[in-house]
Amino acid sequence: MDGNSTVRVGVLGYGNVGAAVVALIGENGDTIAARTGLRLEVARVAVRDLSKARTGFSGFTDDAASVVTDPDVDLVVEVIGGIDPAKSLVLAALEAGKPVVTANKELMAAYGAELFDAAAKAGVDLLFEAAVAGAIPLIRPLRESLAGDRITRVLGIVNGTTNFILTRMTESGQTFAEALAEAQSLGYAERDPTADVEGHDAAAKASIIASLAFGVRVVASDVYREGITGVSADDIRMAGRLGYVVKLLAVIDAVNGEVAVRVHPTMVPAAHPLASVREAFNAVFVEGAAAGELMFYGRGAGGRPTASAALGDVIDAAANLRQGTSAGVPGLASARIRPMDEVRSQYYLSLDVADLPGVLEQVAAAFARHLVSIVQVLQVGMGQEARLVLVTHTAYERDMQATVAELRDLDHVDRVGTLLRVIGGEQ
Amino acid sequence: MDGNSTVRVGVLGYGNVGAAVVALIGENGDTIAARTGLRLEVARVAVRDLSKARTGFSGFTDDAASVVTDPDVDLVVEVIGGIDPAKSLVLAALEAGKPVVTANKELMAAYGAELFDAAAKAGVDLLFEAAVAGAIPLIRPLRESLAGDRITRVLGIVNGTTNFILTRMTESGQTFAEALAEAQSLGYAERDPTADVEGHDAAAKASIIASLAFGVRVVASDVYREGITGVSADDIRMAGRLGYVVKLLAVIDAVNGEVAVRVHPTMVPAAHPLASVREAFNAVFVEGAAAGELMFYGRGAGGRPTASAALGDVIDAAANLRQGTSAGVPGLASARIRPMDEVRSQYYLSLDVADLPGVLEQVAAAFARHLVSIVQVLQVGMGQEARLVLVTHTAYERDMQATVAELRDLDHVDRVGTLLRVIGGEQ
Numbered sequence: 001m002d003g004n005s006t007v008r009v010g011v012l013g014y015g016n017v018g019a020a021v022v023a024l025i026g027e028n029g030d031t032i033a034a035r036t037g038l039r040l041e042v043a044r045v046a047v048r049d050l051s052k053a054r055t056g057f058s059g060f061t062d063d064a065a066s067v068v069t070d071p072d073v074d075l076v077v078e079v080i081g082g083i084d085p086a087k088s089l090v091l092a093a094l095e096a097g098k099p100v101v102t103a104n105k106e107l108m109a110a111y112g113a114e115l116f117d118a119a120a121k122a123g124v125d126l127l128f129e130a131a132v133a134g135a136i137p138l139i140r141p142l143r144e145s146l147a148g149d150r151i152t153r154v155l156g157i158v159n160g161t162t163n164f165i166l167t168r169m170t171e172s173g174q175t176f177a178e179a180l181a182e183a184q185s186l187g188y189a190e191r192d193p194t195a196d197v198e199g200h201d202a203a204a205k206a207s208i209i210a211s212l213a214f215g216v217r218v219v220a221s222d223v224y225r226e227g228i229t230g231v232s233a234d235d236i237r238m239a240g241r242l243g244y245v246v247k248l249l250a251v252i253d254a255v256n257g258e259v260a261v262r263v264h265p266t267m268v269p270a271a272h273p274l275a276s277v278r279e280a281f282n283a284v285f286v287e288g289a290a291a292g293e294l295m296f297y298g299r300g301a302g303g304r305p306t307a308s309a310a311l312g313d314v315i316d317a318a319a320n321l322r323q324g325t326s327a328g329v330p331g332l333a334s335a336r337i338r339p340m341d342e343v344r345s346q347y348y349l350s351l352d353v354a355d356l357p358g359v360l361e362q363v364a365a366a367f368a369r370h371l372v373s374i375v376q377v378l379q380v381g382m383g384q385e386a387r388l389v390l391v392t393h394t395a396y397e398r399d400m401q402a403t404v405a406e407l408r409d410l411d412h413v414d415r416v417g418t419l420l421r422v423i424g425g426e427q
Numbered sequence: 428m429d430g431n432s433t434v435r436v437g438v439l440g441y442g443n444v445g446a447a448v449v450a451l452i453g454e455n456g457d458t459i460a461a462r463t464g465l466r467l468e469v470a471r472v473a474v475r476d477l478s479k480a481r482t483g484f485s486g487f488t489d490d491a492a493s494v495v496t497d498p499d500v501d502l503v504v505e506v507i508g509g510i511d512p513a514k515s516l517v518l519a520a521l522e523a524g525k526p527v528v529t530a531n532k533e534l535m536a537a538y539g540a541e542l543f544d545a546a547a548k549a550g551v552d553l554l555f556e557a558a559v560a561g562a563i564p565l566i567r568p569l570r571e572s573l574a575g576d577r578i579t580r581v582l583g584i585v586n587g588t589t590n591f592i593l594t595r596m597t598e599s600g601q602t603f604a605e606a607l608a609e610a611q612s613l614g615y616a617e618r619d620p621t622a623d624v625e626g627h628d629a630a631a632k633a634s635i636i637a638s639l640a641f642g643v644r645v646v647a648s649d650v651y652r653e654g655i656t657g658v659s660a661d662d663i664r665m666a667g668r669l670g671y672v673v674k675l676l677a678v679i680d681a682v683n684g685e686v687a688v689r690v691h692p693t694m695v696p697a698a699h700p701l702a703s704v705r706e707a708f709n710a711v712f713v714e715g716a717a718a719g720e721l722m723f724y725g726r727g728a729g730g731r732p733t734a735s736a737a738l739g740d741v742i743d744a745a746a747n748l749r750q751g752t753s754a755g756v757p758g759l760a761s762a763r764i765r766p767m768d769e770v771r772s773q774y775y776l777s778l779d780v781a782d783l784p785g786v787l788e789q790v791a792a793a794f795a796r797h798l799v800s801i802v803q804v805l806q807v808g809m810g811q812e813a814r815l816v817l818v819t820h821t822a823y824e825r826d827m828q829a830t831v832a833e834l835r836d837l838d839h840v841d842r843v844g845t846l847l848r849v850i851g852g853e854q
Binding site: 020024027035036135136137140141144145146148275276278290291292293294295297298299304305307308311312314315316323325331 | 447451452454455458459462556562563564568571572573574577698700702703704717718719721722724725726729732734736738739741742743750752758
């Protein structure tokens with residue numbers, strides 16, 4: 001194999017993902033060379049703490065900037081995470097004419113457009129499959145396989161921690177706190193679980209998926225976001241009785257040239273493919289105008305799964321580099337982000353009410369005044385313990401919120417429970 | 428847009444898929460041009476019966492060979508199906524230096540290697556995403572996203588007709604004949620359902636997937652094949668009691684450099700992602716050494732879904748044509764196809780037995796003599812109606828077949844029921 005087919009890789013970050021990238025290049029390097037004619041060589045690895053560097057390899061450094069500018073590095077893999085210093089390192093690599101593969105969702109969600117511009121200017125690849133849904137191949141399907149189709153909606157379970165917690169609450173009847181503690185003990189949740197349970201991680205991924213699916217500029221702060229801390233074991237039981245499963249969904253809709261992107265706990269019909277995505281798995285469900293329903297399922301996190309996705313990108317970028325081409329960056333147009341008030345969903349709502357004649361009439365009148373029509377009502381319990389559970393037809397969020405506000409003021413409504421959107425079986 | 432960016436497409440075949448390809452180019456042509464800079468133009472359409480050609484378009488012909496050689500055709504889409512004349516038309520197009528996009532699974536399963544050679548010689552693309560699993564993006568994920576990983580196993584529900592029939596038998600308790608009749612009335616099954624229910628269609632797709640996943644030459648006749656006509660409503664009920672769902676699976680394993688490819692009815696654990704693939708949907712479940720479990724789900728047939736996949740390929744091939752490059756064909760090595768006898772599975776078997784002391788001992792001894800160990804036994808019914816249902820540990824097919832042969836000869840075994848493999852929860 002001649003020198004030209006060797007591509008020297010600089011890896012920024014040596015945590016779970018970085019170490020797995022290095023290990024996989026070692027394990028599969030010969031097969032990759034045989035299949036593609038490309039010999040990948042790990043030239044330099046930037047590590048935060050040099051004392052953690054593996055012995056027997058002289059390429060470790062704690063000076064990440066030197067890796068990016070090293071003339072012996074042809075291609076850069078960024079798996080540090082976070083904005084700073086990842087952003088300046090990626091920009092420096094692109095400016096030096098080096099393709100970059102990144103697994104950094106925060107960075108792509110906040111600065112994707114700027115980074116794409118830099119990649120386009122340099123004429124090199126910026127690939128980020130590992131930043132979207134871990135090991136799940138999503139970018140090639142969305143950008144290439146569906147290039148002749150029109151995507152109308154994307155629904156995603158894109159955070160494994162919250163899916164694990166909701167699975168435990170559903171299948172074992174655990175409380176949120178119990179399920180979170182188990183997720184933490186298994187390493188699925190951080191000690192501070194905010195980024196996962198409040199939906200920040202999912203919102204970052206939703207913004208990247210929205211950009212890819214609809215070719216428009218969406219950043220994380222455009223995403224309406226609710227976490228799962230308000231979901232009770234009781235809501236999940238009631239959802240089950242009504243034929244639904246509760247999932248934290250990223251919901252991305254194209255509506256008349258506008259894009260609506262939101263992350264919130266959602267009731268999904270039990271027969272919907274997303275309902276059977278269990279434990280820490282992720283899945284992205286795509287509706288194409290011609291293709292119909294598609295779903296992509298797999299591990300959304302973890303060192304080796306994420307490294308597998310990154311390595312697919314490395315091989316692509318390396319092949320393009322050797323051919324003097326690049327994959328091209330997604331052209332991102334501007335589109336209005338539809339505010340949550342104008343988004344339409346079905347809703348689930350539970351109300352603790354006094355078990356008296358006329359209460360249902362009062363409640364129904366409140367819905368009717370805001371043009372929200374009810375598709376299903378269930379009374380659970382009697383007397384002091386009476387509860388009404390309602391599912392609505394599709395309605396505007398602002399009308400539903402106005403209904404909830406009015407319900408709170410009704411005399412015989414003691415408590416307005418969690419408001420959940422119902423998605424995937426629209427009526 | 429200048430003339431160079433226009434790519435003139437010749438479509439061979441004007442059935443459901445061909446008509447949908449033409450329609451989609453019309454519907455989405457402007458968007459495709461805006462996104463990719465390529466203007467797709469349907470130049471010629473070969474139709475079997477000219478009286479079925481749409482009016483108002485002069486490009487229809489019943490001379491398919493003239494489309495392939497027409498200098499006004501840059502790229503050929505083959506959606507005729509079958510071997511003859513599709514094979515010679517595809518070869519002629521490739522020899523004329525024209526990229527070909529095909530949805531023809533029989534052709535690719537039987538002559539893929541020969542066609543790849545012709546494409547490589549001509550330096551043009553031969554793309555076939557639509558030939559594998561309809562609308563489901565599978566080739567780019569397998570060939571590109573997982574290029575740095577090692578695939579160990581692929582399990583696929585790749586025939587919608589049989590999945591529909593098995594879903595009906597499972598959920599409505601229908602017999603095979605009733606479910607088949609319903610599938611026929613809905614247009615999911617042909618009047619002669621042999622190709623579907625005997626597993627021929629699934630075997631063709633399994634051979635293509637095996638070639639792609641493992642880079643080895645596999646043709647349809649290499650695939651061990653059993654259809655679903657022997658699966659009774661009773662087997663399905665019993666599977667349910669044991670926590671399984673019956674699916675017609677394509678099972679593709681890499682074992683020590685050999686490849687085993689088989690299609691047969693299979694018991695899948697109810698919690699396995701494939702178990703919840705219902706109705707006429709398809710899904711391909713892939714195990715990567717690093718990526719872990721992945722699944723790709725969607726419509727495996729139908730005019731518009733298949734056309735969506737073909738159009739993704741058309742755009743790819745058109746872009747490569749304009750850049751003077753090609754995607755490259757999969758390099759297919761030779762590998763030994765492991766014969767079914769040497770393949771290992773778990774098994775489910777039901778036996779009608781006399782309800783007498785010592786019968787279980789006799790049965791267990793037959794299993795033990797062939798080194799097949801039993802993981803679960805269930806006795807159902809009593810007296811004349813007694814039935815033993817057994818699930819084994821993983822065993823060699825030849826040992827299990829020898830066990831079955833011996834069981835048939837036992838005095839107190841009245842009937843040996845369907846033998847089903849159990850896959851997806853190996854013990």
